[in-house]
Amino acid sequence: MVKPTKTERKATYDGKLCKLLDIYSQILIVAADNVGSNQLQNIRKGLRGDSVVLMGKNTMMKRSIRAHAEKTGNADILNLVPLLVGNVGLIFTKGDLKEVSEEVGKYKVGAPARVGLIAPIDVIVPPGNTGLDPSQTSFFQVLNIPTKINKGTVEIITPVELIKKGDKVGSSESALLSKLLIRPFSYGLIVTSVYDNGSVFSPDVLQLTEDDLVEKFATGVSMVTSLSMALAYPTLAAAPHMFINAYKNVLAIALETDCSFPQAETVKEYLKDPSKFAAAAAPVAAAAAAAAGGPSEVAKEEKKKEEDEGEESDAEILFDLFAD
Numbered sequence: 001m002v003k004p005t006k007t008e009r010k011a012t013y014d015g016k017l018c019k020l021l022d023i024y025s026q027i028l029i030v031a032a033d034n035v036g037s038n039q040l041q042n043i044r045k046g047l048r049g050d051s052v053v054l055m056g057k058n059t060m061m062k063r064s065i066r067a068h069a070e071k072t073g074n075a076d077i078l079n080l081v082p083l084l085v086g087n088v089g090l091i092f093t094k095g096d097l098k099e100v101s102e103e104v105g106k107y108k109v110g111a112p113a114r115v116g117l118i119a120p121i122d123v124i125v126p127p128g129n130t131g132l133d134p135s136q137t138s139f140f141q142v143l144n145i146p147t148k149i150n151k152g153t154v155e156i157i158t159p160v161e162l163i164k165k166g167d168k169v170g171s172s173e174s175a176l177l178s179k180l181l182i183r184p185f186s187y188g189l190i191v192t193s194v195y196d197n198g199s200v201f202s203p204d205v206l207q208l209t210e211d212d213l214v215e216k217f218a219t220g221v222s223m224v225t226s227l228s229m230a231l232a233y234p235t236l237a238a239a240p241h242m243f244i245n246a247y248k249n250v251l252a253i254a255l256e257t258d259c260s261f262p263q264a265e266t267v268k269e270y271l272k273d274p275s276k277f278a279a280a281a282a283p284v285a286a287a288a289a290a291a292a293g294g295p296s297e298v299a300k301e302e303k304k305k306e307e308d309e310g311e312e313s314d315a316e317i318l319f320d321l322f323a324d
Contacts, residue, residue: 014060014064014067017054017061017064017065020052020054021068021077024052024093025197026092026094026194026195026196027080027091027194027195027196028090028093028100028193028203029083029089029090029191030088030090030091030104030191031189031192032055034111035189039107039188040055040189043107043189046106047093047103047104050094050095050100051091051092051093051095051100052092054090058084058085058086061084065077065078066081079198083192083200088192089189097196098207101203104189104191105188105191110185111185112174112177112178113163113173113182113183114169115171117169117185118167119165119167119168119185120185121165122161122164122165123162123177123182124161124162125160126156126159127156127159128155129153130153130154130155132179133152133153134149134152134153134154136154139172139175139176140156140176142172143162143173145160162177194206224237224238225237250264251264255267255271
């Protein structure tokens with residue numbers, strides 16, 4: 001079989017990418033640092049059906065995208081070009097973006113802390129028996145890890161933060177973690193950006209729930225209302241508040257002048273004779289007190305009954321004294 005030339009391979013890749021751009025309108029841009037070929041193959045199998053994973057050199061992908069945009073007149077796909085930085089790949093999908101993103105996140109593989117790697121997380125060595133013989137204490141001393149000898153083995157006394165997130169892994173840290181059989185890191189495809197019908201947004205948007213959207217919408221309405229009230233510019237959100245404020249102003253004018261309207265007459269009557277208001281509010285207050293204070297009334301009755309019984313017993317004692 002004749003091996004295809006470099007030009008032929010580029011043409012084949014270009015045709016494949018352009019075909020995928022025609023078929024799919026949703027694309028996940030994923031970072032593929034420290035992802036092995038077997039792991040990537042498992043991801044392809046897991047997504048098979050409604051998604052396609054495409055890897056390649058950034059320069060080839062950018063060139064193919066620009067050529068396809070020029071050929072089809074679809075300038076929206078040019079939004080993908082600035083996102084192709086570093087070791088990245090493309091996942092074309094017709095499924096739900098959130099579900100596909102979660103499926104990709106399942107395929108993570110544990111990895112040892114190799115020398116020179118940038119730690120993606122904090123690495124904490126837990127306390128407990130290490131199973132190492134006392135001759136290995138030099139590793140712990142170099143890293144200032146408190147230990148003791150217990151039953152012929154080295155035991156770590158307290159939890160120790162060995163590597164901080166963002167720090168480079170040193171040779172001593174790597175050797176110690178290897179001896180303790182700790183694989184602190186896990187690697188997989190990480191979704192960095194989402195492309196959907198020409199729009200590009202952060203993958204964090206996929207985690208938003210209906211409650212989050214309602215909360216953000218309510219916050220926006222509140223801001224629009226505040227701005228409208230401050231500028232005295234009527235909007236649908238501010239209209240109820242403006243009507244209430246206008247009613248208050250008209251009512252204040254009616255109370256200070258002879259101008260009146262039915263609602264103002266009621267307020268004027270209450271101001272002239274507050275006892276009417278007290279009489280109207282009394283039944284409501286009594287009903288509320290009865291509903292809220294029912295158990296307390298029972299307690300009062302019991303207390304009164306106990307006092308009466310106490311008085312009767314005192315009277316009986318005095319009667320017995322005089323009888324003697």
